[in-house]
Amino acid sequence: MNKIEHTFGYEFNSLLLNLYCDHNDSVAWHRDKESRYSDRPVIASLSLGETRKFNLRKLSRHQSRHGIPLPNGSVLMMKGDLQEHWEHRLAKSSSLMKERLTLTFRLVNLL
Numbered sequence: 001m002n003k004i005e006h007t008f009g010y011e012f013n014s015l016l017l018n019l020y021c022d023h024n025d026s027v028a029w030h031r032d033k034e035s036r037y038s039d040r041p042v043i044a045s046l047s048l049g050e051t052r053k054f055n056l057r058k059l060s061r062h063q064s065r066h067g068i069p070l071p072n073g074s075v076l077m078m079k080g081d082l083q084e085h086w087e088h089r090l091a092k093s094s095s096l097m098k099e100r101l102t103l104t105f106r107l108v109n110l111l
């Protein structure tokens with residue numbers, strides 16, 4: 001956590017874990033856009049285990065899509081206007097996959 005905070009210059013105050021047991025586990029298209037996040041959410045996601053492909057697509061034009069392989073130990077940073085204009089997902093895979101865990105560090109509005 002310290003290394004991620006130092007690298008990106010944020011003090012995260014929330015951690016959400018995602019466990020994908022195998023290739024059948026997935027997260028559907030969504031935006032991380034809730035009242036507990038700021039208008040421009042900051043999320044750093046550390047991937048551990050199996051490499052899975054992370055997809056991004058533009059809200060206004062679904063054909064505009066990217067696929068980013070996230071290998072063990074990689075960190076994906078989502079910030080700025082990303083949640084405003086883009087959706088993301090972790091799709092099922094057609095090939096066999098072992099476990100993957102993501103640690104998603106987030107900045108959350110505290111009461």
Ligand SMILES: O=C(O)CCC(=O)C(=O)O
Pocket residue numbers: 016018027032045054088089090102104
């Ligand atoms: O596991 C991932 O890489 C994505 C997870 C995700 O989108 C989320 O936790 O909001």
Ligand SMILES: [Fe+2]
Pocket residue numbers: 030031032088
């Ligand atoms: Fe997400």
